[in-house]
Amino acid sequence: MDTLDWTAKWADYTPENIAITSYDANESYSYRELNFYANRLTTKFAEMQLEEGDRIAVLAEHGLEYMVLFVACQRMGIIIVPLNYRLSLSEISKLILDCTPRILIYSENHLDKVEHLVFPALEKVEFNSLSKYYRQANNFPEKSFQIKAENPLFIFYTSGTTGAPKGVIYTNKMLFWNSLNTSMQLGITFRDSTVNILPPYHTSGWNIFVTPLLHKGAHIGILEKFDAEKVLCLLELNKTTLFMALPTMLLMMQKAPVFKDVNLKKLRYIISGGERVPSELVNYWKQEKNIYIRPGYGLTEAGPSITSLHHNMAQLKPNSIGKPNFYLNVKIVNKKGDKVNPYEVGELCIKGDIVTPGYWNDSVRTSNKIKKGWLSTGDFAFSDNEGFMYIKGRKNDMYISGGENIYPQEVEAILEENEEISKAVVLSAKDEKWGQCGIAFVTSTNEDLSVVQIREYLKSKLVAFKHPKYIFVLDEIPLTSLGKVSRKKLYYYFNEIKSAQ
Numbered sequence: 001m002d003t004l005d006w007t008a009k010w011a012d013y014t015p016e017n018i019a020i021t022s023y024d025a026n027e028s029y030s031y032r033e034l035n036f037y038a039n040r041l042t043t044k045f046a047e048m049q050l051e052e053g054d055r056i057a058v059l060a061e062h063g064l065e066y067m068v069l070f071v072a073c074q075r076m077g078i079i080i081v082p083l084n085y086r087l088s089l090s091e092i093s094k095l096i097l098d099c100t101p102r103i104l105i106y107s108e109n110h111l112d113k114v115e116h117l118v119f120p121a122l123e124k125v126e127f128n129s130l131s132k133y134y135r136q137a138n139n140f141p142e143k144s145f146q147i148k149a150e151n152p153l154f155i156f157y158t159s160g161t162t163g164a165p166k167g168v169i170y171t172n173k174m175l176f177w178n179s180l181n182t183s184m185q186l187g188i189t190f191r192d193s194t195v196n197i198l199p200p201y202h203t204s205g206w207n208i209f210v211t212p213l214l215h216k217g218a219h220i221g222i223l224e225k226f227d228a229e230k231v232l233c234l235l236e237l238n239k240t241t242l243f244m245a246l247p248t249m250l251l252m253m254q255k256a257p258v259f260k261d262v263n264l265k266k267l268r269y270i271i272s273g274g275e276r277v278p279s280e281l282v283n284y285w286k287q288e289k290n291i292y293i294r295p296g297y298g299l300t301e302a303g304p305s306i307t308s309l310h311h312n313m314a315q316l317k318p319n320s321i322g323k324p325n326f327y328l329n330v331k332i333v334n335k336k337g338d339k340v341n342p343y344e345v346g347e348l349c350i351k352g353d354i355v356t357p358g359y360w361n362d363s364v365r366t367s368n369k370i371k372k373g374w375l376s377t378g379d380f381a382f383s384d385n386e387g388f389m390y391i392k393g394r395k396n397d398m399y400i401s402g403g404e405n406i407y408p409q410e411v412e413a414i415l416e417e418n419e420e421i422s423k424a425v426v427l428s429a430k431d432e433k434w435g436q437c438g439i440a441f442v443t444s445t446n447e448d449l450s451v452v453q454i455r456e457y458l459k460s461k462l463v464a465f466k467h468p469k470y471i472f473v474l475d476e477i478p479l480t481s482l483g484k485v486s487r488k489k490l491y492y493y494f495n496e497i498k499s500a501q
Contacts, residue, residue, distance in 0.1 A: 167360030
């Protein structure tokens with residue numbers, strides 16, 4: 001039995017314990033069943049002549065079958081490429097051309113798209129046919145596999161919010177050290193359970209709580225799509241102990257009618273990140289439900305468990321992403337590559353076994369981003385004199401107006417301190433006079449809040465050159481499929497307004 005084959009270990013130690021539950025299918029697999037089904041699937045893949053290093057692209061929501069596929073592929077050294085099922089046919093085709101999979105596995109929900117994907121050499125397999133295969137036998141075959149630490153396990157295509165999607169390679173070694181970092185910070189044990197609402201085409205849908213809980217022999221509940229009210233009910237009914245959600249999701253949950261009726265007493269922590277976690281959000285959940293929100297930081301290219309803010313410090317260090325996790329090194333550097341002093345802004349760099357070996361089919365980008373083992377994250381950050389870290393914004397998001405560096409996250413935080421502003425997003429645009437200028441999009445709890453009032457509020461809060469040139473009050477901020485802010489849609493809205501003037 002291989003030391004990285006966690007499922008096999010737990011199938012031996014606690015075979016009847018429930019490993020996975022699909023709340024959509026209302027069905028569960030024990031560790032014994034998960035182990036057996038994965039073994040059966042490796043037999044099927046061997047019959048299909050799949051080999052180590054081959055890719056399997058997947059167009060499906062998270063679920064029981066996806067978890068069986070994960071274990072089987074890890075054992076055989078096959079690389080899973082989770083595709084974003086919300087993408088257009090053209091976008092999906094480009095990803096398939098890039099990763100050249102042997103097989104495309106899909107759920108029946110996406111049959112229409114699959115039928116229009118024309119790749120003569122690509123075999124298409126529906127998930128139901130695989131599950132019928134691995135369920136058909138009653139005997140539990142004994143098999144052992146040698147899982148290699150350096151083998152790629154996933155290729156995650158980034159969302160493309162800052163350019164064309166890039167295929168980030170994720171290895172078994174990254175999986176192990178990320179799991180260890182996560183479980184040490186949060187004290188995860190086999191008694192824990194989660195409800196995973198994050199999609200499988202993003203690293204967070206696997207590596208925030210799914211694989212760390214699998215490592216610990218705990219229980220993983222899966223919901224295909226986020227529904228605020230349903231999630232709250234599931235957290236309550238299943239006595240969930242750990243939960244991960246983006247800030248926008250948590251805001252939707254606290255507005256749901258059922259929020260006041262659930263107590264969530266078993267929920268030890270909520271982990272949040274992916275975008276800035278407002279201190280108001282942390283305070284609200286602590287006050288209303290006595291639940292700690294632990295902000296953190298991660299990215300597709302590393303971890304994603306990089307930093308964590310201890311719950312005792314969540315209200316004392318507002319807007320901090322905490323301190324680095326155990327098994328990695330971080331540094332904040334200036335343009336010359338020298339470490340900066342406390343409170344000085346620089347680029348955050350990460351080194352350790354949780355860093356990707358590179359980008360699929362892109363050695364140039366790899367060599368530019370990873371030098372001597374150090375990953376340049378593209379995020380500006382600073383630390384205080386106690387070592388607590390703060391993100392100032394993406395390197396690509398920072399803009400220069402009239403010779404001054406402006407960080408959108410700083411402006412967003414100031415705007416959201418206004419009790420009448422529930423959400424703020426700041427982007428930049430070209431400006432004939434200043435080179436670049438700011439564009440602010442806000443949503444409000446007050447239907448009558450005006451742009452004039454917002455500008456008046458900013459006068460006492462922010463130096464004039466940081467004030468956005470344009471301010472728009474929207475009914476809602478558009479989101480991506482992951483629940484992050486869709487900057488593309490906001491830019492489209494801005495350009496439409498400008499062109500109409």
